[in-house]
Amino acid sequence: MAKIFLTGYMGSGKSSSGKTLASQLGYKFIDLDKFIEQEYKMTIPEIFSSKGEKEFRAMEHNALKKVIEMENIVVACGGGTPCYYSNMELMNNNGTTVYLKMSADSLVNRLLNAKEKRPLIVNKDEKQLREFVTRQLEKREDTYHQAQFTVKAKDLNVEELASFVKEQVGV
Secondary structure (H helix, E strand, O other): OOEEEEEOOOOOOHHHHHHHHHHHHOOEEEEHHHHHHHHHOOOHHHHHHHHHHHHHHHHHHHHHHHHHOOOOEEEEOOOOHHHOOOHHHHHHHHOEEEEEEOOHHHHHHHHOOOHHHOOOOOOOOHHHHHHHHHHHHHHHHHHHOOOOEEEEOOOOOHHHHHHHHHHHHOO
16 A cells, blocks of 8 residues: 655656556556646646646646555656645655655756657757756755655666665555
8 A cells, every 4th residue: 555756857767767666566657747648638748838837737736636545656756746835745645755866967968868848948958958957956956855765866776776665665
């Protein structure tokens, strides 16, 4: 009856490690962004362009509350999920939170190849992206560090993460 929430900045590997972790634990994997897209029948970029970030964050909060009702799940949260409403507190009170921590440089290197799928960075060149990521990380870091566990995500070994989580959660 466990819920595991993976948090961290976009590009930190929440979805890829979350899928593997869920499969190792025998849990259902939920990518919160995909869940939102299914719930609202719009892509995240469409939501951002038609409704704006503020409305997206409200939709995200509602989706998180629905997901929290489920059992035996690994949830890959959006990069901003913990930073809005009482989302981090909600996740900490209802499950195990793990912050996948990465440096701004490592994140920028990953994000340069995936900008078109990410509405907040789609039009930024490398210099703008580096400034944006650094600024946002500085703003979000305090919230991310409210997670119960922090792991270095750069060369993350998902098998080790799975063993660690099993030990912590008692699965």
